[in-house]
Amino acid sequence: MERQEKLAILQRLIGFKTVGGNELTAAEYVRDLLAEHGIKSEIHDLGNRQANLIAEIGTGDKPVFTVSGHLDTVAVDEADWDTNPFELVQKDGQFYGSGVTDMKGGVAALLIAMIETHERQVPLQGTLRLVLTAGEESDMRGSRALHQAGIMHDSDTLLIAEPTGYRTVYANKGEVDFVVTSIGKAAHSSRPNFGINAIQNLMDFLEAVKAKIEQKASQRPDDVLGNTTFTVDIFKGGIQINAIPAKAEAQINTRIVPKYNNEAVIADFNARLEEFNATHDGEIQVKLLMNIPPVVANPDSRLIKEIVEIATPYMQTMQYSADEQRQGAEMLKKQGFNPFSTDKLSVLSAAGGTDASELLRDKLRGANYAVFGPGNPLKMHQTNEAASEQMWFDFIEIYEKLFAEYLK
Structure with a gap:
């Protein structure tokens, strides 16, 4: 897939106004996009213009590696933005738009990595399952419905592409x-x-x-x-x-x-x-x-170890703006860690919650689970939400390598 085609996917996702719901149209776009590339998917209509989407590639057998993201975004005050929040804008190495960080950037990266894995006919010894959810920013309606439907009963691993930058999270409040x-x-x-x-x-x-x-x-x-x-x-x-x-x-x-x-x-x-x-x-x-309950997974899981091994070389070449370095120093002061380390990818807990609280309700402790996605978490839920262009493209490659390695 060419660079501009990848950008077009992110652009389309940013263009859907999925504030407080309305994920159905975005899910239909994803379904059609996957179909163009020979990947079948299912939309689970939840009513009130909300929907989940599930797609799979691979053998259809175990092990099942589940990767997930949510399609909804938080409310924005358009008058406070310097750009249209529902248009993808590229400037000085950054993307701007509602959801570029939380978390349509992560969703787009997962989608592209899945499509490229499929089109390159990468041999997968098991199943890669993509799960896109509705309502994560409000009541987690989508992931709750998926748990009730047993979406994780046969799945050994869960990766959620919420923005972490070059660190990974194994526990959430x-x-x-x-x-x-x-x-x-x-x-x-x-x-x-x-x-x-x-x-x-x-x-x-x-x-x-x-x-x-x-x-x-x-x-x-x-x-x-x-x-x-x-x-x-x-x-x-x-x-x-x-x-x-x-x-x-x-x-x-x-x-x-x-x-x-x-x-x-x-x-x-x-x-x-x-x-x-x-x-x-x-x-x-x-x-x-x-x-929703807290999740405390296994910090020494195979998933975590492979993320660290695959992503560390990308982290070491990452270039950060002065503003991002300032925010990194602020996070270090307030929370005790620095997301801009250039020599070690940290494995951390986080105060924010994810859909894992619902998807992993049957195994809240010790699961093979990680949060790892493009974007700076300090820019979530912000006016002029932004994400690094370099990091987003890097994460597509990282996901492709992770899918292949984990299911080899």
Whole structure:
């Protein structure tokens, strides 16, 4: 496949507006692209314009090497971008566009590597399975449906092409998200005792539950993933400055480690809820948005070892911009590692979650699993999202070598 043809695939994927869903059209494009190159695939329509896609090459027998990525992207404010986020722009060795890092760049690299492996008739002793998912950035609807369908029952290995750059991740935190609604009573602000301030109640409840969860988290650190965390990411309420608010809402994100796990965090959240409602006027209501467990795989797996061996020579020739080097120093300071090492490809844990929490639900510990994909993770979910052009082309070659080596 020529360089421009590869770029055209990435360009088409960036052009699909898959914000908050709408993956079906992108999945149909991938299906047609694979068919042009003699690869059959299946679309699993989930309704509401959402869809997963599955494709395979090889013998159809075990071992099955599953590679995966998600088709959806996070919301963007187009007015804040310097370019159209749904057009691929190349400038100064960088790609710009929504998803070039998270993670249509990784999806495109997997697709191209699979097509080239097939067209070159590389002998595979087993099956290479491509799994593209819907809804990873919201509720992981796609990977949850695939787990229920048994997609990993015969698969020995999972690679997810989320952006890591030249490092690889074997463990991810889980996630529990809550919507917290405070119901109060409206009144004129000059007579606050006639009302029940929903915003004040919500703030007081959040402080109470935050203190409880952070106390427990500090007592139960995990050797691999660190501490469970609690953040308030959305807060809204009130209608005007002279009215006691009757309703307020917040959305809470917790990132979970095995030693203070999903069930324990939910139990502590609910205990604080019951206690608060019993001692305050008004009512706090809680809805669970997401509940996915942490994954701690095998850092010494064959997959990890082959990634390190194959990718290290590419890492040693990688050229980074001054901005990327600055961000690397920032990450080193805040998290204790440097993604821009030129002599050693690090094997790490990560705070962010992936579809592996659903796909590997039957084997959350010790799996043959890695996250390894093109892009700088510090540029995920950012205005003017960017990715290295050199790295993206390198990863296509790395994936091709990895597919051939792993299934030889």
